[in-house]
Amino acid sequence: MTTIKVAIVGAAGETGMSIVKALLPSTTPKFEITSLTRPASVNKPINVELKNKGVQIVPVSLTGPQDEVVKALAGIDVVISTINPAALNEQIHLADAAKLAGVKRFIPSNWAPVTPPEGVMLAREQKERIINHVLKIRLGYTIIDVGLWYQVAVPPVPSGRLDYCAAKALKPLWALGGDGNVASALTYLDDIGRYVAHIIADPRTLNKKVFAYNETLTRNQIYDLLERLSGESLERNYVSEEEANKNIEQAKKAWQKNPEEINAYFALAMAQYFMSVCIRGDNTPECAQYLGYLDCKDLYPDFEFYPFEQYLRDALDGKAKPVLMDY
């Protein structure tokens, strides 16, 4: 029986937890999971919980002495980073240590809608620096992007019964770009880990980009479906390309005044996200293929995912799990 040794950075985040939850019960292959955690976080409840589930908790500072990071990665086959956006650059240290430790596959923190590497989203450009460093040191890698989470794509309804699960921090993404007919790929958060379990055991995905998503819908289709299932009428806020560009310019100015201000960065990221996903239409299987991604539908045609319509039904029934945006 194959056992793949996986080290994860960011296990306590939404994506990290989705991955741990999917890898733990797997038997073919079996995964042995190590969570690298900041020394200050080692006794947090989440880490105690992970430890009880069979995850090895290893305290290590990625920016500390390199030999300690290398030691923490000894024997590891796959390193998965779901590190938060503010700490992306720590992955340079992580990748260097992974190379020295003989790690076979490094998965940097992408986990986002598909967007071109440059000129559209600052956040994507920052990720490109990490990817290019990995390429420079010739470390085995896989880039995984996942489209938009169901949880993020669904606006609340007038009755208020979706307020408990609507991702308010991402409110700008509820609007409709252009005429609302721009398609976008959607993924259920818990399915991400299940895709990862396939991807990291698959030699076809080594040194490739993979687009892992469930369904592709336009904003109008999402609103239509939500109206039909809820029996409620939704206001549709259409945002033109011109307006979306203005929003980016404004957010950019505010951020340039306060480049250390996380909320200003977040506002710019949202404005650029909207442009990419809702106006340009970058987050589609077609664009992903153009940009060189392998498509999970080709790789795993039998993968059973949680359908978007079922998510809406469950959400309206009060059974959705709100996402914690720990940006």
Next chain:
Amino acid sequence: MTTIKVAIVGAAGETGMSIVKALLPSTTPKFEITSLTRPASVNKPINVELKNKGVQIVPVSLTGPQDEVVKALAGIDVVISTINPAALNEQIHLADAAKLAGVKRFIPSNWAPVTPPEGVMLAREQKERIINHVLKIRLGYTIIDVGLWYQVAVPPVPSGRLDYCAAKALKPLWALGGDGNVASALTYLDDIGRYVAHIIADPRTLNKKVFAYNETLTRNQIYDLLERLSGESLERNYVSEEEANKNIEQAKKAWQKNPEEINAYFALAMAQYFMSVCIRGDNTPECAQYLGYLDCKDLYPDFEFYPFEQYLRDALDGKAKPVLMDY
């Protein structure tokens, strides 16, 4: 009979001429060639010669009014740029116009040894800006890298009989990196155009990177072969990684003092080239595959290329054609 309409920028350069020479006689498919040339160059002897051979010469300034560039590209299927390194950024205008004109495939000026996109060669980073712009505007593309020209990889021999064809401007590349056993892919300049004739008619290469090369040899193998064929003994100048790094640092300082000085830029490029090709060993089929390139040996297994040993024999017989480095 298929006819592919090709526009080329830089037809008068070494790579451009190799391409024109290969496309002109082709019948399956047939290529209709347009050369976009600076208005000031339209009556140069090379353009008159090209015109006599059946190439349509169209004077246009890439940085002039966009509608004129779009008009020059009307009906064109494939745009091939072999623009010189100092004018790389003009390709942004060319790509934008190609997108508007409905061009199906854009080939930016790469034509170099394989190297990672960032952190190794400034020249490669500049090319990455162009590639990323193409990806941003979603223009069909192919990236073609070609390894090291035979002409550039061969040092002179003590008798002086190779002086006529040794590329003196690239003298730093004659040295041996490390222990001289670093492999590097080599290509004959005239074969580049023949590869291009295959690549641009091949749907498998659309939106891909392709590595087109003839043979892979280490520097010691090149020196051994040259010694055997010439009967002369060659001095081998081994350069360590440390020394190569020092050369880069020195060249970088000189260039930073005079960033507009083409010779300073060229010296830096040479030092970084040496590091990439002769020390790091980036310019190999294995690295190319890792970096996502398709391999011409897989695509065109029956391609008959001019063997390196034959080139050496011909060069020693006084029959090699010197390259014109118009950097």
